[in-house]
Amino acid sequence: MGQISSQSVRMTSPVCVIVVGAGSRGEIYSHFASIHPGRLKVVGVADPRKFARTKLQQQHKIADENVFEDWHSIVEREKFADAVLICTPDRLHKEPAVAFAKKGYHILLEKPMATTAEDCTAIVEACTQSGVMLSVGHVLRYDPVIHKIKELLDAGVIGDVIHIQHFEPVGFYHFAHSFVRGNWRNEKESSFALLAKSCHDIDLIHHWAGARRCVKVSSFGSVSHFGKQNKPTGAADRCLDCSIEKNCAYSACKIYLDRVKQGHTGWPVSVICPSSLPDIESVTEALRTGPYGRCVYECDNDVCSNQVVNLEFEGGLTAALSMVAFTEDICKRKTTIYGSKGELSYDGHGIRVFDFLTQRSTKHTAHSNAPGHFGMSGHGGADYHLIDAFVSAVASNNPSLIRSGPEETLLSHLLVFEAERSRLEGSVVYCADISQS
Template sequence: MSMGQISSQSSDMTPLVRVIVAGAGSRGENYGHYASIHPERMKVVGVADPRKFARTKMQHQHNIADENIFEDWQSMAEREKFADAVVVSTPDRLHKEPAVAFAKKGYHILLEKPMATTPEDCTAIVEACTQSGVMLSVGHVLRYDPTIHLIKKLIDKGAIGDVVHIQHFEPVGFYHFAHSFVRGNWRNEAESSFALLAKSCHDIDLIHHWAGARRCVKVSSFGSLSHFRKEDKPPEAADRCVDCPIEAECSYSARKIYLDRVKRGQTGWPVSVICPNSYPDIESVTEALKTGPYGRCVYECDNDVCTNQVVNMEFEGGVTAAFSMVAFTEKICDRQTTIYGSKGEMRYGGHDVSVFDFLTQRWNVHHPHPDALKHYGMGGHGGADYHLIKAFISAVANNDPSLIRSGPEETLQSHLLVFDAERSRVESRVVYCGENDSDTADERNNIR
């Protein structure tokens, strides 16, 4: 049984993992759904959230006892340990304190990405988990996507020889960006974090993972906020879409993104996010658009995060990588990747991995095993949400941290790379990874 585990066991002698949830938003609720699919493996036994509707909803979903319902994570952490693991899915800027507190209590931790919003806080979380002897899994769900996982397997098998260059692109999607990064929770750096951390730490983590054991030695980045600015607002536009005379002509209309979906019976994401105190229907969504942040004109918001950004990286041994993130795309998060090697070229477009062999001059298409694609209704991130929580629960049940693909040390390194990239963008210079402000030019050259 895992370290400090207090769970009962199911009939097949596999430990039932008891989990508490700090933050009952969409991510916390989503991970909790695994307990409904596999009640013999996981049970949600406690929840903390300041919003009564959110915590009550999760209480009803999992039949949680009244004494295990909390208005804040602090009250839950003060209790004597009553579960094996905790899902920390609080807002980005509120990750460090609960993660450290629960680690010190002996809980294994599934921490939603990003780890935290400063390098110091990320480091503190890893140190707390290491010192407390608990497992840490960070919500880099793409590491668990069966097809993306196949990329790493093929690289390690030598399918394209030595990796020379990685080209990776994330199309955020025009209405996804308007929802999350113009009107939504991640629109403002002071309230959450910068876009590269909030949205694309997934992607930098993948590039870091594909590069293998090589350390990134230097990075440069460029990016800016385009279009979603007050100066781009049409003169006739109103401050809210429900009052706007030209709403029908706007691609980012809140009526189109939310209200039209509800009228078609679609109440999942993104509609499910905008009504924090009720289930979404025509009346509640209409009220949210009249009074809440998601009904605002996209040209009248307090957003300041980048809509487009590029990151260039050089790893040890001369391996290079280039990443691009763009808001203004038809496709939503359908990543595109090409990896160039000494013996071949690899392409990924969402459903399979194609490898061109320089020797045979032929393409071979690779698919993950069909069993790996099963997600039992947890289809978020292409089913990767299911595979992440499955791996975490299995790791806790079997006391086997090797089952976690997004563990503390490598995830910390990829997060530090994200911070270095943003530093490059803000300071308009190449950043040598791991440098200190006191480094001289000669010392930076020696890093190479």
């Protein structure tokens, strides 16, 4: 199936949405309304942070009566939109998702669905019982080139799939930003790294495996390097006060201040100033007083910096995921899929298929029609295609346009929880309780 275009669904009025959580993800998804005002209209926002909700209100000219500090106030009102975009912190997904589903709103829910298997299941049950659509923010499913991989596998170009080797390079400064200093550094405050970062990747592996059920999973991983024991002699607790920060690859001055001085105010700089737009003064203040200015060796991080997951599916198909923090590439996944008739490899740009019979290689690619300025998040056009598909699905009442719907996404999330259980218990987990719907 090709990418859904803005012309694929005819409608007489735009889909109306409420944004719950006006941070980076909420702002990115709602930007679709600025590009296609005839297809999407943002009519409400809820966020406890005044700056974030006011910024979104001004961007979309939201009426004052539809601006809220707390999403509970929206649920108490009569339904006044078609759908809701839930982009709250990971641990605050389940309650609003269930409440809005029961109120009859279609839901785009940022990944991960929730931080426990029970909460993920409860969300799916609420959406199913209420008859509302659920799209989970697995943006990689909507990347045109990655989607092409699934089309090629389904077409049988490499025969029966035997093994999937998938690598996720998180990126050295991305990991320091998000998983050492940032919102996803501590499991009690957010979730474990495999769920927060790599549920995308387990979802892709599960998707590529097709109808075959996963029967066994094992995982190993740890927190490497980012700890007090590796703090250099003479290093200060904050980078602004540190006499040796120039010799540190993870210096907050390099990651944030240097970027602002060069005129770069997008990610990751854009997320460290919660109450103002980023400039030299606000970023300096954020590094002086906020979490992003801390020495990476003096943080409360406890999530894995490197982890492997091994999976066995019915029929003998095996798969291996490696997630590593310490890489030059930032989230540029690489995949090789080995089949009975050939080999498919993806290098983060294009696809190469080698045919065993002819011993010839064929290159494949796919093009995105997403506006260039929509790639604010590092996912490129995939964010655009995800919200495009969701809007089209709601407008036409056609959930088949959603590639990351409730049942399959729940199954892949359950695999993530089983993989983490394996890591913690040091044992192979048999997935007898995870059944295909």
